[in-house]
Amino acid sequence: MAHALNLTLKIRQDATAKATLAQIKADFATKIQPAIDAALRESEIVHFARVLVIDDLYLQVITEYDGDHVAYTDFFRRKLPQVFGLLFSLAEQPIDRSALGDSNAFFEFSQKLQVRSLGDASDGDKDGEGNVAGYLFSAYGNREVREIKASLNG
Amino acid sequence: MPALDNIQGLVTQRYAYPLARHFLLAVRSVDAARECVRNWLPNVTRASADLSNRPEPLLNIGVTWEGLAALIPADRFAGAESSFPADFRKPPPQPMAGDWNGRFAGSAVHVFVCIHCRSEPGLEAASTQIRQAFAAGFNELQPNAEGEPAITARSLGGRKLHFGFLDGISEPAVNWGDVANRPDLVDMRQFLLGYWSETTQSFPRSGPWAELARDGSYGAFQWIGQDVARFEQFLTANAARLAPDLPLAEAREWLAAKMMGRWRDGTPMALSPDKPDPALVTATDFGYADDPTGRRCPLTAHVRLANPRDQPLRDLVIPTVPPGGPRLLRRGLPYGPELAGEVDDGVDRGLVGLFFCSNLRAQFFMVMNWINKADFSTVLDVHRLRWQDMLMGDRTTPGAVLEGAVFTAGGEVPLHDLPQLLHWKGTLLLLFPGLTGLAEIAHSTPA
Numbered sequence: 001m002a003h004a005l006n007l008t009l010k011i012r013q014d015a016t017a018k019a020t021l022a023q024i025k026a027d028f029a030t031k032i033q034p035a036i037d038a039a040l041r042e043s044e045i046v047h048f049a050r051v052l053v054i055d056d057l058y059l060q061v062i063t064e065y066d067g068d069h070v071a072y073t074d075f076f077r078r079k080l081p082q083v084f085g086l087l088f089s090l091a092e093q094p095i096d097r098s099a100l101g102d103s104n105a106f107f108e109f110s111q112k113l114q115v116r117s118l119g120d121a122s123d124g125d126k127d128g129e130g131n132v133a134g135y136l137f138s139a140y141g142n143r144e145v146r147e148i149k150a151s152l153n154g
Numbered sequence: 155m156p157a158l159d160n161i162q163g164l165v166t167q168r169y170a171y172p173l174a175r176h177f178l179l180a181v182r183s184v185d186a187a188r189e190c191v192r193n194w195l196p197n198v199t200r201a202s203a204d205l206s207n208r209p210e211p212l213l214n215i216g217v218t219w220e221g222l223a224a225l226i227p228a229d230r231f232a233g234a235e236s237s238f239p240a241d242f243r244k245p246p247p248q249p250m251a252g253d254w255n256g257r258f259a260g261s262a263v264h265v266f267v268c269i270h271c272r273s274e275p276g277l278e279a280a281s282t283q284i285r286q287a288f289a290a291g292f293n294e295l296q297p298n299a300e301g302e303p304a305i306t307a308r309s310l311g312g313r314k315l316h317f318g319f320l321d322g323i324s325e326p327a328v329n330w331g332d333v334a335n336r337p338d339l340v341d342m343r344q345f346l347l348g349y350w351s352e353t354t355q356s357f358p359r360s361g362p363w364a365e366l367a368r369d370g371s372y373g374a375f376q377w378i379g380q381d382v383a384r385f386e387q388f389l390t391a392n393a394a395r396l397a398p399d400l401p402l403a404e405a406r407e408w409l410a411a412k413m414m415g416r417w418r419d420g421t422p423m424a425l426s427p428d429k430p431d432p433a434l435v436t437a438t439d440f441g442y443a444d445d446p447t448g449r450r451c452p453l454t455a456h457v458r459l460a461n462p463r464d465q466p467l468r469d470l471v472i473p474t475v476p477p478g479g480p481r482l483l484r485r486g487l488p489y490g491p492e493l494a495g496e497v498d499d500g501v502d503r504g505l506v507g508l509f510f511c512s513n514l515r516a517q518f519f520m521v522m523n524w525i526n527k528a529d530f531s532t533v534l535d536v537h538r539l540r541w542q543d544m545l546m547g548d549r550t551t552p553g554a555v556l557e558g559a560v561f562t563a564g565g566e567v568p569l570h571d572l573p574q575l576l577h578w579k580g581t582l583l584l585l586f587p588g589l590t591g592l593a594e595i596a597h598s599t600p601a
Binding site for chain 1: 236239240241244245247352355357359468469470471473474515516520523529536537539552553
């Protein structure tokens with residue numbers, strides 16, 4: 001069954017962060033979204049993905065994805081370093097820029113931002129820390145993106 | 155450039171000794187434990203050691219994350235957690251973690267001492283010496299309730315393992331000297347810590363913990379039971395159906411080779427799919443690019459998953475593994491007596507293995523994942539992404555499909571109900587520090 005990424009960062013409330021956030025909002029559809037879209041498509045493991053800003057206080061990246069947590073994280077770190085550099089620069093305790101090139105630091109940072117959903121995964125799925133993941137409903141059982149796409153095309 | 159006299163010998167070379175014993179130790183008295191390690195530092199076998207006169211014992215020491223925490227004073231240990239990767243700090247997942255015969259948890263192990271010997275008297279003498287020396291600071295954890303309490307491995311003759319195949323044929327040739335322009339050799343950064351690079355990342359990356367780990371290597375120690383009777387029964391049950399034109403004995407060998415990807419004498423299926431060839435038993439110069447359907451070597455044969463060679467990887471996988479794919483340095487010997495025939499005698503037997511690498515996630519766990527879910531390569535289509543290693547897969551993996559396929563003269567034929575042939579008795583994730591790092595651990599005092 002897919003895993004849930006509920007990456008949630010608290011946005012720093014200073015002028016620099018506010019200006020960056022405004023720029024992200026302005027550029028998202030035309031510049032950021034196409035880059036994310038291409039990487040998601042290439043990965044073939046992400047079911048759904050979206051980016052939210054809540055009252056300019058929180059930014060969320062929410063996805064449902066297949067497979068290994070670290071492989072997933074590292075793929076997008078390598079594919080979208082500028083996007084994540086921009087998004088993570090908003091955090092109250094931003095990631096060190098050099099960590100964007102460091103698979104371990106990037107994974108640890110993303111784990112700190114992961115919010116566990118309520119409840120427990122009914123299939124015993126584990127989160128990136130090896131603990132029982134939060135509840136996630138799937139209408140497709142444990143079918144993966146590639147299997148679903150093949151079914152649709154078949 | 156790494157210094158060979160700072161690297162533990164077992165990392166760089168496979169000891170050609172028939173006997174190995176592995177002691178699992180828990181710190182009882184911290185000061186005394188450090189002193190024990192200090193006293194034995196001169197006895198640790200280094201990569202630079204001259205083994206031509208076959209000294210015994212050859213001795214190497216590994217430390218678990220819990221061991222580092224126990225041996226290094228708490229005020230100095232601060233910061234280690236953010237430097238060492240979670241894959242080393244966290245316990246391995248089940249069923250790989252095992253339960254050590256139900257006698258203790260893997261997290262109870264602090265220090266791992268292994269000795270390799272060429273004679274039984276030498277093994278017993280060295281064991282007595284080690285037990286006496288380490289008793290001052292450690293309790294010996296005893297995974298075996300009866301007989302010899304430590305895990306002892308004994309050669310079955312040469313490099314033969316319990317399923318009858320030869321071990322260690324495709325040992326990576328490593329560029330230990332970090333010599334420039336040697337694309338024919340595997341980068342030593344895949345095995346040694348302290349040499350982080352953008353493409354071959356290892357951790358700790360920098361700072362004092364990277365210095366402590368420099369020239370060390372992570373070693374995944376695995377104690378694995380093998381169900382030889384079940385394997386042989388599976389061959390008998392399926393061989394005649396798959397290869398009806400061959401005599402049963404030959405058909406069984408052919409099927410065994412299809413599952414492994416090499417004949418039991420070592421001949422690669424990729425080079426000689428119809429019969430073993432004495433000239434090819436140690437052949438390593440081959441690939442799978444010209445066999446994308448598995449006509450010669452099945453797509454989920456063990457060797458093809460554990461080392462895909464030139465087989466194309468999925469886009470998702472490429473950036474997450476070292477250039478050339480993940481490699482491991484394997485050190486293994488069998489334990490338990492050889493089984494004659496295919497009737498289960500109830501005797502425990504299997505493999506004691508150490509798998510060295512610099513990044514447990516990108517190498518060791520990556521290969522283990524591929525063995526349990528062969529979805530890493532573009533040659534495996536969507537209908538086969540839940541297939542497993544026909545020989546070594548863990549059939550309890552959620553969603554696993556216990557199917558395989560082999561090509562016969564009549565085309566591709568399915569294999570159903572692949573059996574569970576391995577039982578993980580225990581796995582430890584160890585740091586085998588360089589000699590400097592080991593000395594630093596053994597000499598550490600509160601700040």
